[in-house]
Amino acid sequence: MGQNTKIQWTWRKLPDGSLVAGHSWNPWWGCLKVSEECTHCYAEQGAKRYGFQIWGPEATTERRFFGEHHWQEPYRWNQQAQQQRHRRSVFCASMADVFDEHTAVIAHRQRLWQLVETTPWLNWLLLTKRPQYIREMTPWGQDAWPDNIWIGTSVGRQKRAEERLPHLLAVPALVHFVSVEPQLELVNLRPYLSRLQWVICGGESGPRARPFDLAWARDVREQCLAYNVAYFFKQVGGRYHHSGGRLLDGRTWDEMPPEFPG
Numbered sequence: 692m693g694q695n696t697k698i699q700w701t702w703r704k705l706p707d708g709s710l711v712a713g714h715s716w717n718p719w720w721g722c723l724k725v726s727e728e729c730t731h732c733y734a735e736q737g738a739k740r741y742g743f744q745i746w747g748p749e750a751t752t753e754r755r756f757f758g759e760h761h762w763q764e765p766y767r768w769n770q771q772a773q774q775q776r777h778r779r780s781v782f783c784a785s786m787a788d789v790f791d792e793h794t795a796v797i798a799h800r801q802r803l804w805q806l807v808e809t810t811p812w813l814n815w816l817l818l819t820k821r822p823q824y825i826r827e828m829t830p831w832g833q834d835a836w837p838d839n840i841w842i843g844t845s846v847g848r849q850k851r852a853e854e855r856l857p858h859l860l861a862v863p864a865l866v867h868f869v870s871v872e873p874q875l876e877l878v879n880l881r882p883y884l885s886r887l888q889w890v891i892c893g894g895e896s897g898p899r900a901r902p903f904d905l906a907w908a909r910d911v912r913e914q915c916l917a918y919n920v921a922y923f924f925k926q927v928g929g930r931y932h933h934s935g936g937r938l939l940d941g942r943t944w945d946e947m948p949p950e951f952p953g
């Protein structure tokens with residue numbers, strides 16, 4: 692599904708100071724849980740509400756795929772961005788993991804890479820919990836990565852940072868980012884921060900949201916300030932997405948990586 696998104700970390704600022712919403716787009720729906728950040732996966736819950744049983748291993752589950760109209764949407768956004776002479780961000784994928792091991796997605800992932808290459812006015816924000824597969828599942832060598840991919844991984848716990856960030860940072864993308872969300876404990880990013888451009892941080896939301904200590908978010912913020920890395924505080928979390936609000940120590944933290952040329 693593609694749409695203008697309320698996900699604020701995909702918004703971008705125009706030269707006149709106004710904000711434009713980014714887009715959210717999925718090459719398919721469905722996934723398999725891989726770690727503790729996935730426990731209350733909102734995408735799985737959303738798919739179930741639509742009646743799709745598409746979360747699980749290949750032996751027992753399919754994925755949901757889309758037709759031509761859906762695949763044409765990003766071309767329209769690319770054209771709009773080009774006319775406006777200002778890049779737009781696309782969060783891909785909110786209802787899947789682009790580096791899913793399911794063999795049914797292989798052809799769709801290859802089509803995604805063609806789409807990325809032919810939409811240079813879009814910043815493709817790929818957030819994965821499987822960064823160990825990025826290099827083998829993408830067609831570009833060390834010197835030929837497109838400038839319009841921002842590659843990110845989620846690290847809710849310290850051990851996930853240590854497992855995932857070396858894989859992420861081995862990818863020659865222009866922008867590397869990390870989502871410390873849902874943050875489940877203190878996370879030390881210092882060994883990696885000199886090579887990261889952006890850190891997003893937040894607590895969990897939903898009826899079974901796990902505890903979140905603002906001291907953890909402050910600690911990540913102080914690390915980012917020390918290393919001059921853009922820090923985005925997404926939410927406190929709680930029963931609902933908006934329950935705890937977006938303030939940390941009385942203000943919002945909405946820093947973004949600098950605007951890179953395409």
Ligand code: SF4
Pocket residue numbers: 722723724725726728729732733734735785786787788820
């Ligand atoms: S990797 Fe993402 S989409 Fe897949 S189960 Fe985990 S949280 Fe959900």
